[in-house]
Amino acid sequence: MRMGALIRVLLCALVCTLAGFAVPTAASPARAEARAGVQAGAPPVAARAAYVADSEGTVHVAKRADRRTAVASLVKIMTAYVVLREAELDDVVRVTRADVRHAAANGATAAALRAGERLTVRDLLYGLMLPSGADAANALARTYGPGKAAFVAKMNAAASALGLHDTRYANADGLPSSGYSTAADQVKLAQAALRQPEFRAIVGRQVYRVAKTTWHSAHVWRNTNKLFGMSDGVIGVKTGYTRAAGYCLLFAAERDGVQVVGALLGDQDSRRFATAARLLDYAFPRVAA
16 A cells, blocks of 8 residues: 555544544534524523414414423313303303312312302303313313313314314313323414403403302402513413423413414413513514514
8 A cells, every 4th residue: 555545544544533532512502492493582481382473474482382291271271262152151150069179179279169159151261261260160161061071072172173283182171181282282272262352351351350149259360460561462361380281371462453472381480471571572573574
């Protein structure tokens, strides 16, 4: 072998050897964030999954937006959506001991309903959405299935009709189950639900009071959504939490005739509202642009 050829062989072997021992460089935060799906220039999103889109069809943020996961009490959005299609707001529902026990036995948030009370569907929907009452969810599902299994079937049929292909419901309240959804599907659901004037009125209310009558006790229900007052034009939508799902927030706002809806799944409690406010302030100028 000629000397030149030998040198080339030796150099090639040396390069290959050094390459095998090369230390990989850590991915930059920006590149790691890009792999997760957050657009460059968007506010940081620590939630496990996120999605933000506007009524003009623009997607502003998508982070693991199609990842199937538990969504906790965001399930109640579909519960309200189905009830509004099945019931009249002035229908009267009798609360049973089973409804009250359902929330208490599972350690769920409740609207403090009492067995024997007779409340309108309108009242129960506020009890469902503002304090996130699992007792109200049970009463509505039991009545408008009729029966909870039939009601869940209606929820899944509605999800299919809306094109929520990565969503499956197993109950009407979001307590731990085999159900799942995605950030993208939740935004699509909220966009559909907000087209119902009654739903929009409910989720946009910060406090709802039910006066005492011979049929029921007095109730005061406060919205768990702390985003009101933190950002302009907020119109709802819903909070949620379970250990499996983490803290969740589906939020919406309108400015200058444009609606922006976003979902944060698997976040921290206090952080989700501030993140949502930053995402709204990021998205709206991009709509105008």
